[in-house]
Amino acid sequence: MSETTLEFDPLSAEFRADPFPLYQRLRDEAPAYYSRKYDTWFLSRFDDIWAAERDFRHFTIEAGQMPNQVLGVADEPPPEASGALGAAIAGLDPPRHTKVRALLAPHFKPAAARRLAPLTRSLVRGFLDEMAGRGEADVVLDLAMRTSVRIACTIIGLPLEMSDFFVERINTMFQRDETGYRQTEAGMQGVVEMFGYLTELIAEQRRRGNAGDTAMGALLDSEIDGERLSEADIRANVSLMLIGGTETLPKVLSAAVYRLGQHPDQRAACVADPGLVPAAFQEALRYDMPTQMLGRRVASTWEIHGESLEPGQGVLYLWASANRDEREFPDAARFDVQRRAPRILTFGAGPHMCLGAHVARMEGEILLGEFLARIPEYEVLEDRGVRLCSELFRGWVSLPIRFPPS
Ligand code: HEM
Numbered sequence: 001m002s003e004t005t006l007e008f009d010p011l012s013a014e015f016r017a018d019p020f021p022l023y024q025r026l027r028d029e030a031p032a033y034y035s036r037k038y039d040t041w042f043l044s045r046f047d048d049i050w051a052a053e054r055d056f057r058h059f060t061i062e063a064g065q066m067p068n069q070v071l072g073v074a075d076e077p078p079p080e081a082s083g084a085l086g087a088a089i090a091g092l093d094p095p096r097h098t099k100v101r102a103l104l105a106p107h108f109k110p111a112a113a114r115r116l117a118p119l120t121r122s123l124v125r126g127f128l129d130e131m132a133g134r135g136e137a138d139v140v141l142d143l144a145m146r147t148s149v150r151i152a153c154t155i156i157g158l159p160l161e162m163s164d165f166f167v168e169r170i171n172t173m174f175q176r177d178e179t180g181y182r183q184t185e186a187g188m189q190g191v192v193e194m195f196g197y198l199t200e201l202i203a204e205q206r207r208r209g210n211a212g213d214t215a216m217g218a219l220l221d222s223e224i225d226g227e228r229l230s231e232a233d234i235r236a237n238v239s240l241m242l243i244g245g246t247e248t249l250p251k252v253l254s255a256a257v258y259r260l261g262q263h264p265d266q267r268a269a270c271v272a273d274p275g276l277v278p279a280a281f282q283e284a285l286r287y288d289m290p291t292q293m294l295g296r297r298v299a300s301t302w303e304i305h306g307e308s309l310e311p312g313q314g315v316l317y318l319w320a321s322a323n324r325d326e327r328e329f330p331d332a333a334r335f336d337v338q339r340r341a342p343r344i345l346t347f348g349a350g351p352h353m354c355l356g357a358h359v360a361r362m363e364g365e366i367l368l369g370e371f372l373a374r375i376p377e378y379e380v381l382e383d384r385g386v387r388l389c390s391e392l393f394r395g396w397v398s399l400p401i402r403f404p405p406s
Pocket residue numbers: 053089090091101152155240241244245246248249252290291294346347348349350351352353354355356357359360
């Protein structure tokens with residue numbers, strides 16, 4: 001049973017300012033913390049989240065996995081944006097989840113990620129060419145996001161020339177208004193515009209038929225239990241892959257650049273030995289996990305730490321806390337490119353584990369490796385950086401750096 005005086009509220013200003021001291025107290029004092037206000041449980045230790053996520057029969061994702069949905073504070077979306085992720089794999093339980101995910105899986109396997117490596121490298125080198133002579137650049141906007149959106153579009157089968165249109169809308173989508181947790185008007189408008197575009201594109205592809213060997217093609221051309229997927233379901237999955245593929249990776253890459261800026265000795269080690277880059281990227285994934293939490297609803301009673309989670313209650317997995325759990329990672333609060341953690345929770349675990357994990361690692365390792373080879377010395381202009389700190393995400397949305405032009 002938990003014994004804590006802590007009043008944990010992920011929508012509080014205190015949480016947005018710095019969640020890590022709160023995570024520490026939760027892990028130590030109340031690893032299964034119940035919030036009466038939201039009728040929701042919070043799991044904060046690595047092993048507990050690992051177990052809960054894999055034991056998916058006790059939990060359902062179909063009532064929504066976003067923190068605002070689990071906490072019951074989500075606004076009704078406008079009709080043009082409804083069904084946003086509901087019919088996507090991130091909103092489905094097995095067995096339907098398994099079937100839809102199987103259609104997409106071939107486009108995300110390690111071999112598929114390897115096939116995308118040459119394209120990724122040439123995109124990254126091109127963006128670095130543009131940056132290198134300037135002596136100042138933005139790691140998120142000039143480099144990482146331009147790469148991640150193009151790789152996501154390639155996998156899905158979306159036109160590359162729409163990349164900037166998508167980036168602008170995705171960037172506003174996760175901004176919050178003055179409450180700190182509500183989407184802004186502009187963000188909602190961005191969703192509506194992106195959905196409008198995808199709705200027309202998918203209808204047009206369906207009319208034409210034979211959509212090709214892409215993730216969207218697989219959704220358009222296949223049947224599940226004898227029925228074709230609806231255009232709304234296809235749009236939900238395409239949006240999920242596009243947003244998931246574009247949004248998160250730049251936050252990890254910029255975290256890696258930021259942390260290596262704070263630790264010049266570790267940066268020098270990576271420059272001297274590029275073989276260290278995958279371990280450095282893995283450490284950035286662990287240390288600065290952007291997605292703070294996602295959740296489920298309890299489907300049948302689940303017991304942990306002497307507490308009983310009852311059907312209908314919410315449960316939120318505090319990923320970023322799990323990745324700093326001292327029970328799993330010795331000296332967890334230290335950023336250390338030599339760490340080589342055998343497992344992390346940055347991509348989740350269990351059936352909903354990130355579909356893009358292999359692609360993300362491939363992109364991240366190429367981005368970081370090429371970046372350090374081209375710009376081994378730099379200064380992070382932290383005061384000009386912009387950080388998103390909400391209940392959902394924590395990470396740089398803009399991170400300018402200065403370096404000797406070349
Ligand atoms: C560093 C980058 C990334 C991080 C940190 C990340 C993180 C996550 C997390 C935490 C989940 C939920 C896992 C769960 O509930 O167990 C997820 C799911 C997902 N991600 Fe990623 N992701 C990244 C990159 C990508 C990329 C590049 C793509 C696609 C191109 C992608 C597509 C997806 C999809 C489709 C799902 C839903 C999977 C399902 O519900 O079955 N992600 N991701």
